[in-house]
Amino acid sequence: MCNDRRSFSCNCGTLKGVLHDAAPANVCHLVCYCKDCRAFARHMGQAAQLEPGGGSPLVQVLPARIDITEGADRIACLRLSPKGLHRWYASCCNTPLANTVGSPRMPLAGMWRGLFEHTEVFGPVVTRGFTKHALRERGAPKRDKGILRMMSGLIGRAVPAWMSGTARQSPFFDDAGQPVTAPDVLELSVRNALYKD
Ligand SMILES: [Zn+2]
Numbered sequence: 001m002c003n004d005r006r007s008f009s010c011n012c013g014t015l016k017g018v019l020h021d022a023a024p025a026n027v028c029h030l031v032c033y034c035k036d037c038r039a040f041a042r043h044m045g046q047a048a049q050l051e052p053g054g055g056s057p058l059v060q061v062l063p064a065r066i067d068i069t070e071g072a073d074r075i076a077c078l079r080l081s082p083k084g085l086h087r088w089y090a091s092c093c094n095t096p097l098a099n100t101v102g103s104p105r106m107p108l109a110g111m112w113r114g115l116f117e118h119t120e121v122f123g124p125v126v127t128r129g130f131t132k133h134a135l136r137e138r139g140a141p142k143r144d145k146g147i148l149r150m151m152s153g154l155i156g157r158a159v160p161a162w163m164s165g166t167a168r169q170s171p172f173f174d175d176a177g178q179p180v181t182a183p184d185v186l187e188l189s190v191r192n193a194l195y196k197d
């Protein structure tokens, strides 16, 4: 499995894993231009990996399809605000892993594309979201695209997962539905600095 095209790892290689079902039909390859994703990338020191316009490259997947094979003890979690998404990252080197809602009942994880060496397995970017929050710079997209496709993919993955009972499986939540590690919430002053565009 090690040199599998679906394998991923944090920047320093301590945390490793495999994404099963990485084919374009089973994932949504998207770029999110929302301020929260951008703030998180900045906080993790990954701003150089953002797409033109400040977009975060992500791959939406079913959490049950993510296997962390090494370094699971490095999984950490940050919330940009008390109501923010759970933003999981590898604490060894601050590589983002994925964002999720705060409960495993919603079977959706937006994985950080930079984890993967072979991004071609996901096919081209099909969705660009929150483009009205893109930075005004060269190469920034002017309008959203593929939102319906993203939503139908989300439902198309979630419904079978709910029916088959795999929806709650996730490397980020335990069997009781609790986060595997308690999330930190950013201090307001730190948070505010990240949102200065
Ligand atoms: Zn690492």
Ligand SMILES: [Zn+2]
Residues within 6 Å of the ligand: 032, 033, 034, 035, 036, 037, 038, 056, 130
């Ligand atoms: Zn976002």
